[in-house]
Amino acid sequence: MTQKTYQEQLQTWDKQYLWHPFTQMQDYIKETPLIIEEGSGIFLKDIDGKEYIDGISSMWCNLHGHRKKEIDDAIKRQLDKIAHTTLLGPTNIPAIELAKKLAEIAPQGLTKVFYSDNGSTANEVAMKMAFQYWQHKGLKAKTQFVALQHGYHGDTIGTMSVGGIEIFHGAFRPLYFKTHLAPSPYCYRCPLGKQPKNCSLACLEELESILKDNSRGIAAMIMEPMVQGAGGMIVHPAGYLSGTRALCKKYNVLLILDEVLTGFGRTGRMFACLHENVVPDIMTLSKGINGGYMPLAATLATEEIYHAFLGKYADLKTFFHGHTYTGNPLGCAAALASMGLFEKEHILENLETKIQYLQTRLKQFESLEHAGDIRQCGLIAAIELVKDKSTKEPYDWKERIGIRVCLEARKQGLLIRPLGHIMVIMPPWSIKEHELDRLLNIMYESVRIVTQETT
Ligand SMILES: *Cc1c(COP(=O)(O)O)cnc(C)c1O
Secondary structure, three states, X not given: OOHHHHHHHHHHHHHHHOOOOOOOHHHHOOOOOOOEEEEEEOEEEEOOOOEEEEOOHHHHOOOOOEOOHHHHHHHHHHHOOOOOOOOOOOOOHXXXXXXXXXXXXXXXXXXXXXEEOOHHHHHHHHHHHHHHHHHHXXXXXXXXXXXXXXXXXXXXXXXXXXXXXXXXXXXHHHHOOOEEEEOOOOHHHOOOOOOOOOOOOHHHHHHHHHXXXXXXXXXXXXEOOOEEOOOOOEEOOOOHHHHHHHHHHHOOOEEEEEOOOOOOOOOOOOOHHHHHOOOOOEEEEOOOOOOOOOOOEEEEEEHHHHHHOOOOHHHOOOOOOXXXXXXXXXXXXXXXXXXXXXXXXXXXXXXXXXXXXXHHHHHHHHHOOOEEEEEEEOOEEEEEEEEEOOOOEEOOHHHOHHHHXXXXXXXXXXXXXXXXXXXXXOOOOOOOXXXXXXXXXXXHHHHHHHHHHHO
């Protein structure tokens, strides 16, 4: 078989056998599949040898770029010892070392590490812990959760129950457990119709009234700190997070912070909750945990929560939860190497100049006729495209505006994925200034071209 026909073969098989996540396959099969074969640094290369900037860190998880030597080597070293061994019963070296490391870098007090393999499971674990904590404490009515509109915590049925994105979560509503949704502090489209300048965080008052009326029945509040990712890269106003922490304390409700996206430097701090000196009762981590190499997640809890599960074997207070690949040695070894890079390359110290640079460069987007809102938190940025800036009228879903901008960007060598009509920019932190320039230039041009075609 010649090279050409093999590539065509792969494209055919992809359409024939693969069902892609979050993808309308009827549209997908009309396009030529982009088949990535290799990558290096911030670049991905397809089977034709064409290069693309990885503008969304391979779905928000890659931190140090691809084929990062230190992580590659750590995995190879571990592979020469053992690939997988269970944590149900025995333990293993990388899992122990990583747990210690996570407890050391986490906000003070989060000292117990429970592993799983993805963000959804990390949150399932967190919610089961919170629920059962109150059962063990004798407050058996505390069975419900509070979450935010536009929130996203995963795609399993439990995490969808606390999800707040109507188009993802609406269809499965009959399957969910009871959740109270509080308004999201989405300032560009304030759900309370207020102006951020003088609202005094009225959304916290709404949250308070939910907690006040229902706290007897509420186990925990779960939310994404500082930035709601999949809901549209909604950047929260200062004070919202610390305000939430205070309210949860006041009403005896546990706070679960989902740092699956925001963890490991994405927002400029190791964890987003550090921006407001908030310590949750439970914190969940996944995407960036090992630099985006392989599935791994962790749920961190306080001693207080951990201790509630201790008792005699026959008391059945055990936390009956665990996944087959829990604490996988390869994933943990990669994570340890990633942690090592944070120290060796002074990542958090170096991020600040990059964040500033991104902020300066994003100003250029204000001149685009259809860039309604430009948001940034650390190295996470988003541009909300609107049909009409003055009225904030959104694009019609039928226009597939975000997808069309992405297809244009792809032509120009940038791989991105939209959230509806919201364009996301989230490169690996290791991106250099001139590469960031190229990314933003392509993004700018793609938005300009596609939005002009439409109007
Ligand atoms: C991606 C994401 C999840 C889900 O993680 P998966 O690994 O895709 O299951 C949960 N919470 C947040 C904030 C996320 O961004």
